[in-house]
Amino acid sequence: xxxxxAAVALQVDERVGRSVAALGDKREAAADRHRAVQDAARANLxxxxxxxxREFVMKPPHGRADYLLFLDGRxxxxxxxxxxxxxxxxxxxxxxxxxxxxxxxxEPAVEGGLTFVYESTGTxxxxxxxxxxxxxxxxxxxxxxxxxxxxxxxELRRHPTAPTLRHRLRTLPELxxxxxxxxxxxxxxxxxTSLAANRPRALIQMATGSGKTFTAxxxxxxxxxxxxxxxxxxxxxxxxxxxxxxxxxxxxxGATRRRRSGVSSIDRR
Numbered sequence: 001x002x003x004x005x006a007a008v009a010l011q012v013d014e015r016v017g018r019s020v021a022a023l024g025d026k027r028e029a030a031a032d033r034h035r036a037v038q039d040a041a042r043a044n045l046x047x048x049x050x051x052x053x054r055e056f057v058m059k060p061p062h063g064r065a066d067y068l069l070f071l072d073g074r075x076x077x078x079x080x081x082x083x084x085x086x087x088x089x090x091x092x093x094x095x096x097x098x099x100x101x102x103x104x105x106x107e108p109a110v111e112g113g114l115t116f117v118y119e120s121t122g123t124x125x126x127x128x129x130x131x132x133x134x135x136x137x138x139x140x141x142x143x144x145x146x147x148x149x150x151x152x153x154x155e156l157r158r159h160p161t162a163p164t165l166r167h168r169l170r171t172l173p174e175l176x177x178x179x180x181x182x183x184x185x186x187x188x189x190x191x192x193t194s195l196a197a198n199r200p201r202a203l204i205q206m207a208t209g210s211g212k213t214f215t216a217x218x219x220x221x222x223x224x225x226x227x228x229x230x231x232x233x234x235x236x237x238x239x240x241x242x243x244x245x246x247x248x249x250x251x252x253x254g255a256t257r258r259r260r261s262g263v264s265s266i267d268r269r
Contacts, residue, residue: 037067045073050146052079062101069116071149075102076109077116079143088119088126092137095119099130109153116149131156132166134198170196172222184215191219 036048043053049072056068067079080095082088099113109115110131117128119137127140131152156163162171172192177185187204194202206212220237 045070048146050149057103058098058101059103062097065098065101068098069114069118071109071146071153074107074109075114076149076153077118078114079118079120082119082121084121084123086121088121088124089137091119092117092126092128095128110156115153116144118143129164131164133164133170134166136198166198172196175222180214180218181211184211184218187215188219188222192222 036050037052037054038044038047040053040056043051045051051070052067053070054067056065058065058068065078066081068075069077069079071077078095078098080091080098082091095117099117102108102114113130115130117130117137119126120143125140125142126137127144128135128137129152152164159167162168169192175185175188175192180188183206187206191202191204194200204212204215206215216239224237
């Protein structure tokens with residue numbers, strides 16, 4: 001384990017230091033962007049909002065975590081570091097063994113063990129949120145910022161029975177079918193069934209003229225408004241047509257194309 005951690009230390013430090021550091025104060029982060037990644041022997045949990053401590057010894061028999069993550073001075077997560085190119089889906093058991101191994105003298109961010117679990121090679125990262133109803137590892141682009149993790153913990157305090165998006169996707173209210181065509185109702189219900197089953201890569205396929213735009217608008221409305229803000233706070237639903245001709249006719253009439261820095265953009269006038 002220690003050899004693996006040493007092999008990726010620089011790569012993981014780069015990402016952890018940039019993503020776990022207290023990014024709210026950009027001036028301090030710019031002065032020492034790696035200051036949130038510390039050695040266990042010299043750990044200073046008050047130095048930043050987010051701190052990752054290397055080679056942290058857990059209570060027996062849970063071994064030594066490659067990185068233990070602290071948020072506002074409390075233990076919140078763990079990182080299992082692996083060599084670049086190693087398959088991460090087969091090492092979840094290693095990170096899972098640290099979840100319940102927090103030393104008794106440390107205060108956890110959430111009672112019951114560490115909440116946020118990562119596996120990373122420095123170029124590939126997987127993440128599991130133990131607040132989810134059925135926690136499962138999934139790929140992420142980078143480590144989450146401290147304010148993002150803190151926001152999720154705030155949701156737990158506000159909504160203890162349904163703190164995460166995946167909880168709330170399971171409890172969307174019944175669809176009001178007034179004004180919808182049967183095909184639209186079926187599409188919305190099937191999509192929400194897929195989302196509730198934690199299958200987010202869902203595709204609605206509908207014929208021309210069957211009301212795809214109105215269907216998408218209803219799905220977005222239900223996600224944002226009807227499920228106690230099912231999307232994380234501040235998030236938006238953004239339609240992304242593949243090209244201008246893919247936009248509805250009404251939108252195309254009011255759209256103008258122009259180029260900025262060599263990138264095509266569409267502005268609604």
